[in-house]
Amino acid sequence: MEQAGFRPGRNCTDQIAALTTYIEKGFQNKKKTTAVLIDLTAAYDTVWREGLLFKLLKTIKCLTFYKLLNEMLTNRSFTVNIGASRSSTKQLNNGLPQGSVLAPTLFNLYISDLPATTSRQFTYADDIAISTQHEQFENNEATLNQDLEKFHKYFQQWRLKPNIQKNGDYDFPPE
Structure with missing residues (x-):
């Protein structure tokens, strides 16, 4: 997976171009391409803080920096004026x-x-596309179902919710 969101010199167009190139190569190779687009619901607002702190603790080697981030993330409140x-x-x-x-x-x-995943991943911020190519759409469906099951378990574990209204699957036949 290569995340293009919020990275210097990268943008949404990069991932769209990469997915488009992948689909075009499928056309050239006479393969049928299927892509599943996943949008995470209110991704920033629903990040599970305890899960994030766990991942930070595994990632950050400087305990002082971890404590600073922990302080920034906890004991937060708001009012509406x-x-x-x-x-x-x-x-x-x-x-x-x-x-x-x-x-x-x-x-x-x-x-x-x-x-x-077996499928190719394209991510930009909280938008994820997975895509695969085979001779038959049925094989694409089987591959993507296995990969979506992995995502389902991951989303449950880390308390992320796909936005059903914004998700979709798309078939791209070579002709």
Whole structure:
């Protein structure tokens, strides 16, 4: 998997071009291509904080930096101001700090261990495409079903939710 989201010199167009090139090569090789597009629901707002801290602890070698990030992520609260009115304080138990320059990097780290798949992966921020090519669409379906099962388990483990309304699968026949 190569994440293109929130990386210098990379953008969404890079992943679209990579997927398009993959599909075109399938056309050249007379293979049928199927792609599944996955969008994660409110990805930043629903990052499981304990899971992220676990991944940070495994990744970060500097305990002082880990403690700083832990402090930034925990004991967060908010209020809503409308005119002269102010709501009561509410605790934020999950999610990444909105507007933080570290939030994109933390999200990339959170999903950096997406499961390995037989299908090719294209990721940009919280959008994931997996695609495979075979002589028959039935083989694509079997491969993608196995890979989607891996994603399903991963999403459950790390409390991520695919947005069913934005997900889809697409077939690209060579002719």
